[in-house]
Amino acid sequence: xxxxxxxxxxxxxxxxxxxxxxxxxxxxxxxxxxxxxxxxxxxxxxxxxxxxxxxxxxxxxxxxxxxxxxxxxxxxxxxxxxxxxxxxxxxxxxxxxxxxxxxxxxxxxxxxxxxxxxxxxxxxxxxxxxxxxxxxxxxxxxxxxxxxxxxxxxxxxxxxxxxxxxxxxxxxxxxxxxxxxxxxxxxxxxxxxxxxxxxxxxxxxxxxxxxxxxxxxxxxxxxxxxxxxxxxxxxxxxxxxxxxxxxxxxxxxxxxxxxxxxxxxxxxxxxxxxxxxxxxxxxxxxxxxxxxxxxxxxxxxxxxxxxxxxxxxxxxxxxxxxxxxxxxxxxxxxxxxxxx
Ligand SMILES: O=C(O)CCC(=O)C(=O)O
Ligand SMILES: [Fe+2]
Numbered sequence: 001x002x003x004x005x006x007x008x009x010x011x012x013x014x015x016x017x018x019x020x021x022x023x024x025x026x027x028x029x030x031x032x033x034x035x036x037x038x039x040x041x042x043x044x045x046x047x048x049x050x051x052x053x054x055x056x057x058x059x060x061x062x063x064x065x066x067x068x069x070x071x072x073x074x075x076x077x078x079x080x081x082x083x084x085x086x087x088x089x090x091x092x093x094x095x096x097x098x099x100x101x102x103x104x105x106x107x108x109x110x111x112x113x114x115x116x117x118x119x120x121x122x123x124x125x126x127x128x129x130x131x132x133x134x135x136x137x138x139x140x141x142x143x144x145x146x147x148x149x150x151x152x153x154x155x156x157x158x159x160x161x162x163x164x165x166x167x168x169x170x171x172x173x174x175x176x177x178x179x180x181x182x183x184x185x186x187x188x189x190x191x192x193x194x195x196x197x198x199x200x201x202x203x204x205x206x207x208x209x210x211x212x213x214x215x216x217x218x219x220x221x222x223x224x225x226x227x228x229x230x231x232x233x234x235x236x237x238x239x240x241x242x243x244x245x246x247x248x249x250x251x252x253x254x255x256x257x258x259x260x261x262x263x264x265x266x267x268x269x270x271x272x273x274x275x276x277x278x279x280x281x282x283x284x285x286x287x288x289x290x291x292x293x294x295x296x297x298x299x300x301x302x303x304x305x306x307x308x309x310x311x312x313x314x315x316x317x318x319x320x321x322x323x324x325x326x327x328x329x330x331x332x333x334x335x336x337x338x339x340x
Contacts, residue, residue, distance in 0.1 A: 005227045006168070009034035009235040017094045025098050025153075028173035029243040032229050033236045036090050037157065042234040044081050045113065046159040049073060049257050053115040056255035061117045065126045066199070067260075068114050074275045075111035076289045083292060085157070086111040086261065087300045091236075095153045095263045098238060104302045106263045109139070109152070110274040113159075113259040116167055118250030124203035130246040131204030132172070132222045137191045139262060141270045144242035147174070147182065151268035155238045158231035159257035167250035168228035169237055181222055181244060188215045201246070241271075263303070278304060287329070294329035309339035316340065 009032040010021060017025075017033065024031040052072055054060035073079075075086045085091075086108065096103040122128055135154060136144050145151055162168050174182045190204045191197040195212075198204040208216035222244055229237050239245060241262070250256055264271040281289040293301060298309065307313040314336050323333045 003228065003230075006230040007032055007227050008230050009232065012036040012090075012094070016090060017097050022097055025238050025240075026150075028175070029147075030171045030173055030227075030237065030239045030245075032231065033094075033238065034232065034234060036094060036236055037085065037088060037234055039234055041081060041085055041088075042157070042159060045079075045085060045259075046233065046257060048079050048081065049113055049115070049159065053255070053257075056117055057253050061115075061255070062119065064115060064117055065119075065123075065128075067127055068112050068275075071276060073113040073259075075108065076278065076281050076292055078288060080292075082111075082113065085259070087296075087303060089299070091155075091261075092263070092299065092303060094236075094238070095155070098153050099150060099265060101265060103299055104308055105266045106303050107266050107305055108261070108303050109264050109271055110154075110260060110262040112261075112275055113257065116247065116250060116256045116258070118165065118167070118252045118254045120252050122200060122202075124198050124200045126200050127247055129201045129249045130199055131190055131201045132170070132219060132226070132244050132246045133189045133191065134186055134242055134244060136186070136241040137189075139241050139271055139274060141272065143185055144240075146184075147177070147242070150240055150242075152241055152262055152264040152271050153238060154241055154243075154260070154262045155236055157259040157261070158235050158237070159233055159259070160231075160255070161233055162229075162231050165250050165254035165256045166248070167254075167256040168230055168248055170226040170228050170246045170248050171237075171239060172222050172225050172244035173227060174243070180218075181225070182242075186242060188218050290326065291329045294326040294331040298335050309335045314340050 011034050021031045021033055054064065073082060076083055092103045092106060096106055119128055156169060172181055187193045189195065198207055205216060205219065208219060228248065278289060302308045319333055319336055319340065323331060
């Protein structure tokens with residue numbers, strides 16, 4: 001897109017995020033990164049997702065108006081590629097670097113790959129042309145902590161090309177501690193405090209003009225500052241639950257595929273799991289998730305909340321129990337045994 005507000009990705013390097021990318025996320029709250037994840041994995045997932053979701057322009061696509069895959073493409077998935085990308089080492093390493101913590105101290109709280117369609121009609125619940133918002137109200141039981149002590153990283157992996165479908169995510173970079181857009185508490189948005197949840201931009205801004213003109217004026221200033229993420233397949237937008245952003249309209253008749261993920265610090269248990277999670281997948285007759293868990297790496301397991309080696313949970317007795325449960329699927333107790 002040839003727009004002054006448009007932001008292109010900068011490439012990661014062999015070690016992962018560059019110091020400049022880490023600094024941009026910490027200061028401004030947003031960074032768009034390319035070349036972090038294997039292109040072949042992105043491409044296979046794009047093909048799988050195209051098969052899973054309604055084709056753009058179809059009758060079924062017309063009914064899709066909101067966020068998410070409706071459980072069709074959430075972690076853990078029947079698609080090994082999806083699980084692999086969700087817990088890809090490069091991704092986990094990058095998130096840990098942003099928060100300046102060890103990868104083992106992260107916990108996954110969301111991984112959902114979903115389609116968005118370019119529609120010609122729109123109503124108040126529609127996510128096509130979203131109001132500017134922050135994501136914390138549905139991820140957090142509380143209000144975000146101080147900017148300089150972030151508890152989580154949110155990210156979007158794009159599988160499509162903005163030149164084909166538009167739908168660039170819009171965001172407002174934070175400019176220092178005095179930035180009027182980022183003074184705590186954050187309450188000038190639908191779904192915060194007494195303001196009802198409205199997804200659509202026109203409907204939301206109409207509500208504020210009628211009910212709270214000072215909030216409408218504040219929000220008009222946010223839209224004026226909006227930058228847009230001109231993504232290519234494989235680009236990753238790292239942002240936060242306390243960053244102003246929104247989904248923007250797609251080209252009519254097109255589809256955008258993107259995956260939203262969130263990782264929190266292990267000690268921030270006031271950040272919730274955003275989808276059915278692991279429990280329901282452990283109610284599955286094929287024991288697919290148990291099989292996956294048995295062969296996962298220690299880091300992958302830990303990021304899901306499985307106790308790390310050395311965790312007080314581990315005793316001879318608990319290790320024997322866990323081994324009894326997972327050994328039939330190939331679980332190796334050695335890393336946990338050594339730390340008892
Ligand atoms: O669609 C996008 O680019 C962003 C979506 C979003 O922010 C949301 O659904 O909360
Ligand atoms: Fe959002």
